[in-house]
Amino acid sequence: MTIEVRVPSLGESVSEATVATWFKQPGDAVEMDEMLCELETDKVTVEVPAPSAGVLVEIVAAEGETVAPDALLAQIDETASAGDGKRSKPTKSADTATRETAPKQEQAAEATAQQDQEGTKMSGKAVDVMVPSLGESVTEATVATWFKQVGDSVAVDEMLCELETDKVSVEVPAPVAGVLAEIVAAEGETVDAKARLAVITEGAAAEGGDAKSAPRADTSTPKDEKAEKVGSPGAGPEEVTPRSDVEDAPSARKAMAEKGISRDQVQASGKDGRVMKEDVARAESAPAPSAPARAAQAPRRADQSGREERVRMTRLRQTIARRLKDAQNTAAMLTTYNEADMKSVMDLRNEYKDQFEKKHGVKLGFMSFFVKACCHALKEVPEVNAEIDGTDVVYKNYVNMGVAVGTPQGLVVPVVRDADQRSFAGIEQEIGELGRKARDGKLTMDDMQGGTFTISNGGVYGSLMSSPILNPPQSGILGMHKIQERPVVVGGEIVIRPMMYLALSYDHRIVDGKGAVTFLVRVKEALEDPRRLLMDL
Template sequence: MTEIRVPTLGESVTEATVATWFKKPGDSIAVDEMLCELETDKVTVEVPSPAAGTLAEIVAKEGDTVGVDALLATLSEGDGAGAVKAADTAPAEEKLAAPADSASGGDGAAVDVMVPALGESVTEATVATWFKAEGDTVAQDEMLCELETDKVSVEVPAPAPGVLTKILAKDGATVQAGGQLAVIEAGGAAKASAPAAAPAAAAGATSGGSAKGDVEDAPSAKKMMAEAGLSADQITGTGRDGRIMKEDVQKAIAAGTSAKAPAPAAPAAPASVPRAPVAAQDADREERVRMTRLRQTIARRLKDAQNTAAMLTTYNEVDMTAVMELRNEYKDLFLKKHGVKLGFMSFFTKACCHALKEVPEVNAEIDGTDVVYKNFVHMGVAVGTPSGLVVPVVRDADAMSFADIEKTIADLGTRARDGKLSMADMQGGTFTISNGGVYGSLMSSPILNPPQSGILGMHKIQERPMAINGQVVIRPMMYLALSYDHRIVDGKGAVTFLVRVKEALEDPRRLLMDL
């Protein structure tokens, strides 16, 4: 029996609505044939069949709201169509209990709740919130807790109906992929419980007499409301039946509807430096807001990079005259042919790929006592978003044309700002470009994005007087900053890299001739 589950829906997207089933129980299915279509508030996701066989049972009907990794249906790889159709007429309660009986071996059996797969190269997560307490009755696929990794939140559904007997990883605990979170005792009163009955207690007071009725708000939205000091009646839900989604809370916070958040009873982590005393007349004019998990993760990773790498920064400057003239000459033709604007990022990406071929250690990483050299360039492009800095990756940038690079960067930038990036979009980078110039930065020292060994900082283009051939002329100049890990990149390699980037930008024809 093969399980059909909800796939990853994208960063910050934790649930979807089953829009359409293309197949019904008893139908024969081919590998990769589309089974159903899910809708989120951002995109529509088609769910293909992972194997060939017969659709045994549809667990999530059209119109149902499901979380990431929730069970949608089961697929029988044998000849079981007849039995399936008979089972489909059974009452909903019996169908809900059936998977638990087969999985746990009967009433009273212990079912382990495990950490799901977190994504490529992601090995641990933090337990953000438990929606259930020990002793609570849970239904199958009901959300038990929410885990947070560096970039995304993952909700963990109950693998079987029953009673949550033991929570092994409390709020704030760090857990490994595949680790155990809790134990459910299958059977008993749990089988008769309705799937959405228990969450009312965890949701708090959710306007019982309103049009929403007993609709449960998204767990990630409830957590964010608690952190921001918001109540459900301050937010207009845009989800199904008025359900409040995470994006609704973000909009409310941006609109300034958040009440002053009370100071927490205990800080999430001990401060490294004691806070300076605050004058009594200033205390009432302060506002204390808890750091988001994403911001805490960014802070931790950047500090880890400083503590681990022997980080050093070297600088140079580049005359942008040639690039700007070339761009002005061909930007209209480029837009007409390729449907995307010709920007500076494609020139810098090409120049960096060119320089990395000559100085491969800048494109390498340290693994224990080994140096891993990458014979490809997956270019990370730092993008600022309302929730923090993210670094989507342009894969195989060294094999792309100018047009392909511009299209990919534009798409990744848009999805980053809309919160649509997936884990796969932000993994595997070998080198990073950070453009602080878009915010007006004249010079800065970027911090490495581990485990990478190099990051190039671009800055504002500013006209300055330059001495050229014995004459002072005004040129559009930009400072470049290369931060690198001095453990594997020597000063000579870093300077050579910057010089090659400078040469390629001041004479773009060198890129065509590989000089």
């Protein structure tokens, strides 16, 4: 019986994904729930497990292809048995099988003869390495670095390459142990969520010192020529071009650049002394890398005078740019401003922060007050919590609060679900956990989808006032800013108070000016007198 493997749910408003890596190849035996491939969306990766045990008989969507939700990815035959290791194209029809049988037999015989002649121990079945799960709305990825080259031995789960998506870096592990027989997608290539990256000959052993080809799948260069570029048997260390499998992980190089950590400050834990992302997290801070070091960390071009440099935008940065511009082009975006006296909130925090932390194990911050204040105001002005769907307005009877977080890789917006039902402690705990996951690059698709309203805190960077941009399809976003002491008039007297400017950007297509101003006034009132939250006023 043939079982279809289809694209899983990609999340709200996600219309497509890119096949990043196939971890199995036609003819391979698969177990139920064994990972077949990984898809890449705009934000995260999505793993596709096998729905049943059997043999993978056909890959419909190759690596690099863009697919829609529920699209057919592959087919599994529950009754078939894995072959003797020879790669075979899945049979699509009897006529196709008849036409392809003879060429494949000839190719297999020729490959076997060549392997015997070279003395390479290539045995076992061929296993495809596919683009892993990429996550919500991510349609493609770029192959950043290959850490292995054709002919190298690989262990199961050993990192083969790293992909760069719009949101995160995705590491691709080896699905089986064996020898890397082919690299299909070279460094720099863009692949979709169901693309095939490479092929591993399972159970094979590489011949020592005999690298078959460079780690790039360059079809314009013959294999023999590429082998000479890497090195030949008997060549001394100084004659061999450094292999990619001893390069630091791209995510680690990024982290070192962003944190100002030099290479010699990091204790590497990866294979052959490779620095991994977690190694950088453990290292102490150091002076920022020099210009030559930065050159090794990102593709760039410099002019002859050295006064300029051109650095390719990461996929995450490209997506941020595109989505923000789309928001401006689509929504009738307008911003209204107000200011809040933060003295009452600050006094309340100072009075209860020690007891709060002792009981709940988390610090009492400002964000829980703002989340609570926004949830309170959204009940009175529900259109700010709604969205436009065609000619309909969808009102949400719940609040999934997006909290914009700046990371070294770019802006992400994890979501605190059902924020209107959570306590102060529950909100602080969830925000803390999402913040840690964002900084570590561990956010999942579920963490970043389903938001109905967003809060952005530019004040942590010192911003005094700004106009935040909407996070589509949401209709409102609140901008927090720096708390600054200013002279204000209270009860007819001039006093010094800790003040914060508030900004609400909203979609004027659905939110009228009256509603927007009312919402911001209610937030202001709740912050200046937090007791109103208890009284539901």
